[in-house]
Amino acid sequence: MGYPDRPGWLRYIQRTPYSDGVLYGSPTAENVGKPTIIEITAYNRRTFETARHNLIINIMSAEEFPLPYQAEFFIKNMNVEEMLASEVLGDFLGAVKNVWQPERLNAINITSALDRGGRVPLPINDMKEGVYVMVGADVAFSSCLREVENPQNQLRCSQEMEPVITCDKKFRTHFHIDWCKISLVDKTKQVSTYQEVVRGEGILPDGGEYKPPSDSLKSRDYYTDFLVTLAVPSAVALVLFLILAYIMCCRREGVIQLVHHSSIQKSTKELRDMSKNREIAWPLSTLPVFHPVTGEVIPPTHTDNYDSTNMPLMQAQQNLPHQTQIPQPQTTGKWYP
Numbered sequence: 001m002g003y004p005d006r007p008g009w010l011r012y013i014q015r016t017p018y019s020d021g022v023l024y025g026s027p028t029a030e031n032v033g034k035p036t037i038i039e040i041t042a043y044n045r046r047t048f049e050t051a052r053h054n055l056i057i058n059i060m061s062a063e064e065f066p067l068p069y070q071a072e073f074f075i076k077n078m079n080v081e082e083m084l085a086s087e088v089l090g091d092f093l094g095a096v097k098n099v100w101q102p103e104r105l106n107a108i109n110i111t112s113a114l115d116r117g118g119r120v121p122l123p124i125n126d127m128k129e130g131v132y133v134m135v136g137a138d139v140a141f142s143s144c145l146r147e148v149e150n151p152q153n154q155l156r157c158s159q160e161m162e163p164v165i166t167c168d169k170k171f172r173t174h175f176h177i178d179w180c181k182i183s184l185v186d187k188t189k190q191v192s193t194y195q196e197v198v199r200g201e202g203i204l205p206d207g208g209e210y211k212p213p214s215d216s217l218k219s220r221d222y223y224t225d226f227l228v229t230l231a232v233p234s235a236v237a238l239v240l241f242l243i244l245a246y247i248m249c250c251r252r253e254g255v256i257q258l259v260h261h262s263s264i265q266k267s268t269k270e271l272r273d274m275s276k277n278r279e280i281a282w283p284l285s286t287l288p289v290f291h292p293v294t295g296e297v298i299p300p301t302h303t304d305n306y307d308s309t310n311m312p313l314m315q316a317q318q319n320l321p322h323q324t325q326i327p328q329p330q331t332t333g334k335w336y337p
Contacts, residue, residue, distance in 0.1 A: 001037040001054065010036075013081055013112070017045075022081045023055075026109040032061045067136025068188045070108060071096075071145060074181040076130050080112040083131045092133065092175060099144050099167045102137035109134040130178075141184055142167075148182050 006012065009028060014021035023038065038055040075083065075092075082088060089107060097105050113130035114120065121127035144167035147153060153163030157180035171177050 001039045006038070007031070007036055010038075011112075011115075015081065020081070022084055024080070024084055024110060027059045029061070031059045034059060065104065065106075067104070067106060067108065067138060068186065069102075069138070069140055070134055070136045070185040070187070071100075071141065072109075072132055072134040072183040072185075074113070074130060074132055074178045075175050076178055077128050077176040078131050079128050080110060080131045082128075083110055083133060088174075093135065095171050095175065096135055098170055100137055100139070100142050102139045104138045106136055107133060108136045140186075145182070145184060148179050149184070153179070 007025075007027075009031065010023060010025040012021060012023050027036075036057040036059065038057065040053045040055060041050065042053075043050045073096075078088070083092070089110075093105055093107060109132075111132045111134075112118075113132065116132060118130060121129055144165065147165050148163060153165075156163045163179050165179050168177065168179065
């Protein structure tokens with residue numbers, strides 16, 4: 001109540017919209033003496049009737065009942081909401097009490113394996129997520145629980161094999177415990193981990209209290225900086241644009257080539273028109289000549305009304321009478337004159 005979410009130590013789980021919701025968690029020493037009010041709002045799915053209930057949790061200190069010996073078990077065939085049921089948790093604590101034989105035994109913390117980085121199991125063969133259960137007692141660990149720490153069982157755990165535990169049969173009926181993940185904590189032997197900070201490289205010297213700047217600072221005019229920031233890039237961009245425009249529009253080689261080609265066409269047309277109107281004698285190469293062998297007169301290759309303007313530069317060779325033919329090579333076969 002009064003906060004946007006639950007306390008950090010309190011978790012909530014509900015598998016389906018029609019299953020029971022479970023609130024669980026273990027408060028820390030910082031929450032001792034602070035009453036926690038959980039505001040629960042529910043509504044009827046059919047009639048949409050709303051109900052509200054406040055759950056008050058009073059957290060008390062456990063220093064009056066110290067539990068220095070703590071053991072955490074990982075149960076593979078249980079989900080967290082199944083383990084939180086009073087009869088299931090009572091059966092587990094009873095099995096641990098038979099193995100441990102303490103005077104006082106309590107459950108300290110229950111955590112889902114998913115909250116410890118576990119993977120969601122496949123929905124086959126009714127596989128479970130697994131749950132971690134930490135219990136505390138007032139007496140030292142039994143020899144059965146100490147069997148996990150011997151070298152033989154440690155070697156089997158490193159090889160992903162189940163260790164040999166004599167008291168496992170007392171749990172096997174309802175609880176499948178992974179003995180390789182059991183954790184034994186003896187708080188009576190724990191040494192304080194506080195270390196005095198030795199100043200050296202990497203640690204900044206103490207600069208005293210932070211003094212913020214005063215409110216009487218002079219205002220700074222950023223108008224000149226703004227103009228310089230925009231004017232310089234704009235001027236450079238304009239110069240580059242003008243250079244590119246000059247190269248593309250005023251220095252194009254294609255325009256010069258088109259003008260040159262047009263002048264050639266005009267000159268050619270003028271020459272052809274002039275050749276049609278000229279009245280001159282035919283060249284000597286077009287007059288009748290005598291054949292060097294027979295002495296006969298060979299007529300000219302062109303008639304009088306031949307249009308010299310359409311005459312090709314090279315004419316196809318014609319076989320005239322009494323002309324000596326040169327044998328031509330054949331692609332296949334023999335040579336023929």
